[in-house]
Amino acid sequence: MLPSQLSSGDVIADRRADYAKMLAENGEPASAAELMEQALELTPGWAAGWFTLATYREKAGNTEGAIEALNKVLALDAGDVFGARLKLSVLGAADLPDQPPSRYVERLFDDYADRFETSLVEKLGYSVPQKLAALVADTAGMPGHFRLVVDLGCGTGLFGPEIRGRVDRLEGFDLSKGMLAKAAEKGVYDHLGQADLSLSPLQSGVFDGGLAPARADLITAADVLMYLGNLQGVMAIVRELAASGAVFAFSVEDAEEEEGYLLRDSLRFAHSEAYIRTILAAHGFAVLALARSIIRMDAGRPVHGILFVTWKSA
Known part of the structure; x- marks a missing residue:
């Protein structure tokens, strides 16, 4: 609303x-x-x-x-x-804030849940789930099958069907209960839970109910990080989730600047490649593959993004 x-x-x-x-x-x-x-x-x-x-x-x-x-x-x-x-x-x-208020993001997507897929996919040409899954599959040395995938900011579950055939267990987390309800309707995820990626790992909800750290061999975040700004907090969550050698695949809006991140009129954050590489290295992740792509339309204009496939190297 x-x-x-x-x-x-x-x-x-x-x-x-x-x-x-x-x-x-x-x-x-x-x-x-x-x-x-x-x-x-x-x-x-x-x-x-x-x-x-x-x-x-x-x-x-x-x-x-x-x-x-x-x-x-x-x-x-x-x-x-x-x-x-x-x-x-x-x-x-x-x-410039580090991140948006959690209440704002939760309300935004709760209100958006019923029309999310029609609006984003059919009207705005959103294609990140397919492109990210394809980049993971095409990256050299990538396993053909994953034991456990954690889809952060899973939304209505658009990424789940793209990876389901290659995983034993698929977990999805999102701040919006409305989006999680839509994801549940797909019947693709083995576990769905509410989580706030702006909080510390133990407070986030990703480890609630006895869910263990270091459990995932693939972590994904498709079209999520543009709602966070400073990525130190979410990278701490990813690091705690990741098993040794785990893959982290995600997308960002391309700031098209040399460094840092910025807040656009859309109230979404855009990140530079240099900023992403620096923060990944600080948390022990190395880039395996990178692709630039138009990830959606916005007010008739293309939104440029960067897709990353990385792995926990340390």
Whole structure:
């Protein structure tokens, strides 16, 4: 559910917000912002309404007003379920965060779960699961079969069918319960669990219920790391999961810069090849194969990514 669709609890305010949405969809963001301001006069504690107002103001070219509204969102919702801090960073009003708030990511994908595959695969040409599985299969020296695969950020389980025929046991973890429910419907995974990849290994949920460390000979993360930014934490989880000589295969959005990572207008992070290589080496992983590819479309433009196949070398 989009922020603009979350009720204020006031019938008149909701009606004005609905009219504002219609104006925005008709290309009149300034008029939409005026109507949202009127709605918020009636319900000043409506965090979702302030976030929507920020969106309209930004589209109308009122960056200062958008920043003001986003700061109001944070004052009303310290947990930042709407990702206001990310937006403030994009607008130049906050430092680059290491990662998005977990509540924001969880809500984003819970709300997206029912239409995720239709939207991403059919409309945006998303192809990372197939391309990543093919890169693993084509990498020199790769085993033909894996004992245990852990699919981090498994989402609705799109990667599972691509690898199922080559594994004995397949585990999937995701922050969103809605996405996990969709993955369960596929009947492909032997185990599914909720996990927060932004936390420490023991807090993440990947080792809950007696699930042992160093148990996986293949770990995957297809289209996941763009929601994390700083990858030190998730690499610690991968290192703990990986058996000796384990393979870690994953994708990132290509920052197309020499180093570091950045936050894009999409509120997704993009990482440079140099940053990935440095952080892999720091955690004892070496690159076996790398491929650059268009991984999806976004607003009619191609999103360029990098696919990596690595192994635990130390």
